[in-house]
Amino acid sequence: MTFQFFQRFRNKDKEKEKEKGKDRQKDQPEEHPSQSDPRTILARVGIYHETCKQNGNSRDFKAMPLPPPRRPLTPPDQELATIRSRSNTLTAINTSTTNFLDLNNNSTLPQDQSLFFSRLPQEIRQRIYIELFGGRSVHLEYDFGYAPGYRRRDKRPPDQWRWWHRVCDEEDHPNPGDMCRMNDLEDPKRIGRRELSRHKLKGVAWLRVCRKAYLEALPLLYSTNTFLISSSVKLCRLPKMIAPSHLSRIASIDILHVAKATTPSTMSDQEWETYQTLFRTLRLAYVGVRRLRLVIHILNKSCTPRAGTVPEELDEAWIRPWSELASSRQWEKLEIGLQDSWFGDFSAAGRRWEAKNGRQLEDSGYSLVRVDDFTTWDGRLSEIWNAVYL
Incomplete structure (x- = not known):
């Protein structure tokens, strides 16, 4: 009986707290549901730079993440030097009979020696690109x-x-x-x-x-x-x-x-x-x-x-x-x-x-x-x- 008696007081206290919480919500100005709607926010995000964020979170709809700054295109000579420095760690480049890609003897990039670029005219290559995408x-x-x-x-x-x-x-x-x-x-x-x-x-x-x-x-x-x-x-x-x-x-x-x-x-x-x-x-x-x-x-x-x-x-x-x-x-x-x-x-x-x-x-x-x-x-x-x- 004693337990039930105190339990009633606890329930009454909880009810009073709920009523106080409702009164506080009534006193506070109600926020328009559209102001917190993601669609309302998205209608403005991305138009101006202040609604974007560098390295932002891709799951944050309140700020559109911007891509990282683009780095300059690597010069061909520097890129070739980088490939040569890495070629020592690649064991699958050389075949048993011939050197498949002899970087040390190439003064230009191997892509310029591709049959696709050397045999096909540019007009034909452009038609292939348009057919693809x-x-x-x-x-x-x-x-x-x-x-x-x-x-x-x-x-x-x-x-x-x-x-x-x-x-x-x-x-x-x-x-x-x-x-x-x-x-x-x-x-x-x-x-x-x-x-x-x-x-x-x-x-x-x-x-x-x-x-x-x-x-x-x-x-x-x-x-x-x-x-x-x-x-x-x-x-x-x-x-x-x-x-x-x-x-x-x-x-x-x-x-x-x-x-x-x-x-x-x-x-x-x-x-x-x-x-x-x-x-x-x-x-x-x-x-x-x-x-x-x-x-x-x-x-x-x-x-x-x-x-x-x-x-x-x-x-x-x-x-x-x-x-x-x-x-x-x-x-x-x-x-x-x-x-x-x-x-x-x-x-x-x-x-x-x-x-x-x-x-x-x-x-x-x-x-x-x-x-x-x-x-x-x-x-x-x-x-x-x-x-x-x-």
Whole structure:
């Protein structure tokens, strides 16, 4: 009985502590759930350098880890001297009859004596490189998440920052916002790992064979492929992960920019900042791009009727980045894709802005393209609207 009596007091004390804890939680300001949501944080990480970290943790979604500084390319003479110094420890170099690789008698690197480089003309070698990993539409992103190819019930590795690419399934009409990403996350037992690997670039390991292979093939990898990027944030991350000498070789990009606003006049400050950063990055970082297709979607909230237009006071905010991008270089193709429901409004805004600057819309350097609406009015896109990170 005594034990039960004191046990009651202990239980009462625990209940009082719980009540006090609830009162403290009520007194403290509640934190908005979106502020602690990783998707909300990821929507800003990687755009600016203050959201990145040198030698950072690959499993920290609050700071994008930057690659280590690139060292200078080793001069051929120094590299040959290094190989010669290590050759004394290699016993498998010499065969029983002849010297397979006599480094002491070679004044140049052995790769220059390869039959592939000495017999095949450069034009033939370039065609081989393009057949291996060029001339395709490739989804590319550096993002925080888990590796594809795992079933839901399987134990997956922890989420971390990782590269992902996939050759687009739609050969005729590639789209950065298609379902290729979801296809890579399908059950490998059902689809098969061989099927998943079929959509990857083949032959990229050739770049690591030797110096000459690297110098010859790398420009074709960047210049002959069209890179599909599904958001502005992911586009702004790449200049911090890819060397400027490589990034400047990219010649063709297809981007999807989604603005979560009910109308073009209800953009938040964060949306406007991302919009301006997108075009500034395209002008200053992607200096080699000559073929660009940028699709802009106003992601209307589901069940919200279309209302309003592009007000004249926002012509400069919307259209001026287009004109600045068009005048930044000589373009082979510069298309601004606009969804069908807002195409007429943006076309009128473009004509007003270009007329103020003494130009016709047809002479602006960019062309407006009508694309299908990303949204519907039947409420089926509530999950997309509620998704913080696109």
